[in-house]
């Protein structure tokens with residue numbers, strides 16, 4: 001049986017500067033209030049990988065994020081850029097799988113990419129060392145849609161191998177914190193509902209399976 005809850009990126013908490021205090025903020029935000037992305041994004045796995053939607057933007061807690069896991073294809077499963085852009089942040093130095101932690105305690109591996117339309121995409125829980133190592137990437141690199149970012153993993157606050165995917169319009173200054181979490185994102189205000197190419201209705205839904213490929 002699949003574990004029904006993954007504690008990936010529990011962004012239910014906002015850290016108040018100077019206080020060791022976590023305030024619940026966006027757990028109750030309706031996903032319907034999240035605007036659709038401006039950009040179109042490919043499913044963030046290598047061409048030909050079959051993936052399943054573990055949580056969509058409605059079912060994910062907190063809402064507005066998407067969890068995907070590969071079920072068939074070439075192993076190890078490669079996570080790829082959903083669109084062209086520039087790598088803004090990389091963390092792939094962690095290796096521990098954690099569970100049940102507050103967000104500030106999560107040591108997640110992640111990549112953030114800025115796209116020309118102003119939106120950023122996030123890929124989290126990648127396998128240790130695969131971004132800077134085998135994929136050979138560094139902050140500042142330009143990537144294309146489909147560029148290999150690293151391998152699917154379960155590093156940080158995660159209960160199974162998957163990729164946690166987000167689209168957001170970050171704050172211009174200090175857009176993300178050291179843990180890879182969006183700053184100034186109370187109530188998920190900076191999130192965008194990803195529009196995926198090649199997917200009926202442009203939205204993926206929990207339990208669906210899709211085959212990743214390039215946008216046409």
Ligand SMILES: [Zn+2]
Nearest residue numbers: 008065067164
């Ligand atoms: Zn997630």
